[in-house]
Amino acid sequence: MAAKRKLPPSPLQTGLNHAALSLLAFGGIVGVIALSIQLMGKEDHASPKQIVGLFSEEPRQAVGLKERLSDSDAHHPSDDEHGPTLAEMDEPSLGISDPGTADPHETDDSHGDDPHEDDTPSEYAQAPSAAGLPRAPIEGLYEAGAYGKMPIIAADGRTPFDVYKRPFSNPAGRPTISIVIGGLGLNSRVTQAAIDELPPGVTLSFVPYSKNLQTWIDKARAAGHEVMIEFPMEPYDYPNNDTGPYTLLTTANASENRRRAEWLLSQATGYYGVTNYQGAKYATDARAVSPVFEMLKERGLVFMHDGSAPRSVFETVAKSEALPFAEASRVVDADPSGAAIDEQLLYLEAIALQRGYALGTGFAFPITVDQIRDWSSTLDSKGYVLAPASALPRAQPELGSSGVRSQG
Numbered sequence: 001m002a003a004k005r006k007l008p009p010s011p012l013q014t015g016l017n018h019a020a021l022s023l024l025a026f027g028g029i030v031g032v033i034a035l036s037i038q039l040m041g042k043e044d045h046a047s048p049k050q051i052v053g054l055f056s057e058e059p060r061q062a063v064g065l066k067e068r069l070s071d072s073d074a075h076h077p078s079d080d081e082h083g084p085t086l087a088e089m090d091e092p093s094l095g096i097s098d099p100g101t102a103d104p105h106e107t108d109d110s111h112g113d114d115p116h117e118d119d120t121p122s123e124y125a126q127a128p129s130a131a132g133l134p135r136a137p138i139e140g141l142y143e144a145g146a147y148g149k150m151p152i153i154a155a156d157g158r159t160p161f162d163v164y165k166r167p168f169s170n171p172a173g174r175p176t177i178s179i180v181i182g183g184l185g186l187n188s189r190v191t192q193a194a195i196d197e198l199p200p201g202v203t204l205s206f207v208p209y210s211k212n213l214q215t216w217i218d219k220a221r222a223a224g225h226e227v228m229i230e231f232p233m234e235p236y237d238y239p240n241n242d243t244g245p246y247t248l249l250t251t252a253n254a255s256e257n258r259r260r261a262e263w264l265l266s267q268a269t270g271y272y273g274v275t276n277y278q279g280a281k282y283a284t285d286a287r288a289v290s291p292v293f294e295m296l297k298e299r300g301l302v303f304m305h306d307g308s309a310p311r312s313v314f315e316t317v318a319k320s321e322a323l324p325f326a327e328a329s330r331v332v333d334a335d336p337s338g339a340a341i342d343e344q345l346l347y348l349e350a351i352a353l354q355r356g357y358a359l360g361t362g363f364a365f366p367i368t369v370d371q372i373r374d375w376s377s378t379l380d381s382k383g384y385v386l387a388p389a390s391a392l393p394r395a396q397p398e399l400g401s402s403g404v405r406s407q408g
Contacts, residue, residue: 042353054349077335130174131200131224136270138163141300148266149168159300161324161333164272165390166200167228176387177379178203180328182275182306183364184220185210190364192219195401197373200224201386203273208232209266217270221262228386230303232263233279233290243278250282259313261292272390273302273324275361276309283309289317297323304389306361307331326392328361333368341371352384359392 103190140154141163151160170176181198182205184191193214194204204220205228206213220227232243234250246260265274282288283305287314293314296303305314307328318325329351344360351358362368379386 009157025193025226031384036140036171070128109217127249133164133221133226136164136221136268141271145176145266147263149269150266151269151271151301153298153300161272161302163228163302163391164204164221165360166224166388168201168388168391169383170391171347172276172385173403174357174358174383174385175349176385176391177348177352178357178359178387178389178392179332179376180205180228180275180304180306180359180361180389181364181368182228182277182361183207185213185216188404189365189368191216193366194364195225196221197369198225199373199376199386202372203228203232203389204377206268207277208246208264214270216266217268221270226273226390228273228275228389229268230277231261231274231279232277233282235278236281238281241278241372248282248288248292250285250288252288252289257288258291258295260379261295271301273304273307275304276314278308280309280311283312283314286317287311289313290321293317293323297321299387302326302390304328305361308361326359326389328359330358330360331362332360332372333362333365336365338367338371341368342375345371345375348386349382357392358388 003074010078031290059182082176089139091371137149137203137216140156141151141160142149142157143152144150154163155157178201180203181194183333184194184204187208198204202225206216206220207230209232210216217227232247234247235241238247238249246263248257250261252260293303302324303314303318305312308331312327315325315327317323328401330344330347333341335341348358348360362372377384
């Protein structure tokens with residue numbers, strides 16, 4: 001009887017066995033390494049990381065050009081009962097009552113007739129510095145309006161533009177560059193930094209919805225900065241892109257837009273002119289723009305286009321209304337990064353060499369304040385002069401007995 005003999009495994013079976021053993025061994029090694037990392041590794045070294053010191057806190061969504069920054073935990077210049085609360089500032093209305101409801105100025109008697117009766121911060125209870133501008137309002141340049149003090153042309157022909165702008169001279173005729181930083185008043189930390197760190201020749205533009213707006217304007221003028229006020233204007237995606245209840249609209253009639261403009265102008269005193277906040281759609285409608293520009297001219301103010309609306313009729317309407325006008329050549333922080341801002345500032349230098357002057361605008365991003373501060377310190381050595389925006393040739397009105405006329 002033949003003995004039974006066990007046949008050797010097939011080559012296929014041998015290969016599969018070896019593969020299984022290899023996988024088990026590899027899995028064991030990986031497991032040991034993972035356990036070692038878990039027990040002994042440092043979490044901070046687990047992945048590459050980049051920290052950008054642009055904001056002290058993360059925005060809730062992507063930050064766009066001139067997006068309004070709310071004060072989530074910042075210290076306000078005076079934490080009184082007036083103005084929007086922090087919770088209200090998170091609402092689309094920006095904490096401002098609807099135009100169809102009673103205005104807060106009509107029901108709040110604590111303000112009285114003097115806009116300086118707010119709880120002014122104790123650190124500001126001092127005389128302006130030598131570089132400071134006179135405190136507003138100046139007698140003869142305002143009247144009582146439905147919502148507060150309104151700018152007017154004085155009986156002797158002086159305009160708010162004449163009196164509230166920063167004095168400037170350039171006897172050597174060097175190329176001038178002007179910068180306007182907008183969006184101020186809503187974020188107290190950035191607003192204070194702009195006032196304190198930027199040279200007085202930088203013009204500051206404030207949001208009319210800001211809490212304690214007059215206090216901020218007083219502080220800016222005491223530091224030597226001339227100031228403007230911003231008019232929120234209808235963007236193409238309004239009301240999804242909410243610019244507040246006093247937004248100037250293409251769908252509103254002339255009377256309503258003038259009423260809204262009157263509310264905006266009455267929120268503070270001491271500004272020499274107005275600039276736009278957004279308004280890409282509004283800027284294309286001459287019918288809507290004309291009555292507002294007529295009102296600005298009647299009150300001795302100027303208008304500056306921040307350069308963000310490419311198909312604007314602002315200049316054409318300003319000429320027809322004889323309203324002094326200026327337009328920015330560059331928005332320096334459309335890309336809010338240090339390298340991009342520096343590049344735009346170089347463009348402004350080139351424009352100033354060609355034309356003799358240049359105007360740029362930016363928003364109150366911390367990075368913008370830092371870059372403008374550092375860049376402005378180099379201008380003198382380069383042969384440029386930092387000029388307030390009011391010094392631009394086309395923003396200079398001729399004075400006559402009837403008020404302001406443009407140079408054409």
